[in-house]
Amino acid sequence: MKVLLIDDDLELARAMQPVLKTYSIDLDAAQRPEDGLQKLKKNSYDLLLLDIMLPKINGFDVCRHVRASAGVYKHIPIIMLTARTDLTDLVVGLETGADDYVTKPFEPRELVARIHAVRRRFGVPENEPGGEHERREASFCFQIDGTHLVVDRVNARVYVGRANVPLTSMEFDLLVLLCKEAGRILNRDDLIFALQGVNRIYSRSIDAMIYRLRHKLRSVNSDVDFIRTVRGRGYSLIGQRVVNDMAGA
Incomplete structure (x- = not known):
């Protein structure tokens, strides 16, 4: 699985890459929103991790831009990352088209679980009850x-x-x-x-x-x-x- 992270925290990306690799998740990263959007246009990703607090353009606006775009990436699953626990931020993130959110700091296993949960929504889980x-x-x-x-x-x-x-x-x-x-x-x-x-x-x-x-x-x-x-x-x-x-x- 290939995941793009847009977050201006360079150390976070460096720390996450080897950890996610152990879960067979390849992490690509961009510090600036405009760089991240260019990567989305040029490459194929399975999921986008998007920080809310970004320079120049916040994560909400980036999410809106992705969902309103004409590119094939407009339907990419999006998980918002936020260091804030304000209810309004969380609601706005979902309203702009995000599929889930994770509050910083987070455990790698929690993030991996959220990533797989969001991805499973586009298929019928093998272990879904009902036979x-x-x-x-x-x-x-x-x-x-x-x-x-x-x-x-x-x-x-x-x-x-x-x-x-x-x-x-x-x-x-x-x-x-x-x-x-x-x-x-x-x-x-x-x-x-x-x-x-x-x-x-x-x-x-x-x-x-x-x-x-x-x-x-x-x-x-x-x-x-x-x-x-x-x-x-x-x-x-x-x-x-x-x-x-x-x-x-």
């Missing part, structure tokens, strides 16, 4: 007024009609959860617990992710909304469940 049932649920398909929503868990792809809808790993996770519980109203606590645990994601982030997810799904057909908001109660995925012939396409 045969989960294999049958490797994809989901719903339709409203002839418009189909297909969620292919194996290839981590989402389609509205025949159009591919790129999502961040956390947005994809959220959509899979809604599909699993289609028709059921899930409140914020349900979603928080199922996605990451109460200590790592917050109600405001859930609302922001639902907003982004809904916006992306409706970008193909604004007349069809697969996510229903039940005021004061939560969110639900709606639509008629149908047999899917697009998964793996």
Whole structure:
């Protein structure tokens, strides 16, 4: 696995490289945001580690830039690194499109675990509970007024009609959860617990992710909304469940 670190702390990069190497993770590093963005354009990485406190451009703006870019790297999983524990910073990081965050100082094993957890979101874990049932649920398909929503868990792809809808790993996770519980109203606590645990994601982030997810799904057909908001109660995925012939396409 090849990971890019954008952090102005040169000593951190030097210390992390041999440690991550023992976990089969090759770490490349850039001290300046502009250098990191150039590396993203020229090289292929599996994940981006992004410090919030950067010179000239902060990590939030770098994250926004990556997600808004036209390059293939716009969908790269992003883990934010922060020395601050302010709730607002953590929420903003997730709202800008980051997939997770790690608070400095951190243990190498914690970082490695977060890296693998984020990467697994784009596939079905081999040890996921459910056995045969989960294999049958490797994809989901719903339709409203002839418009189909297909969620292919194996290839981590989402389609509205025949159009591919790129999502961040956390947005994809959220959509899979809604599909699993289609028709059921899930409140914020349900979603928080199922996605990451109460200590790592917050109600405001859930609302922001639902907003982004809904916006992306409706970008193909604004007349069809697969996510229903039940005021004061939560969110639900709606639509008629149908047999899917697009998964793996």
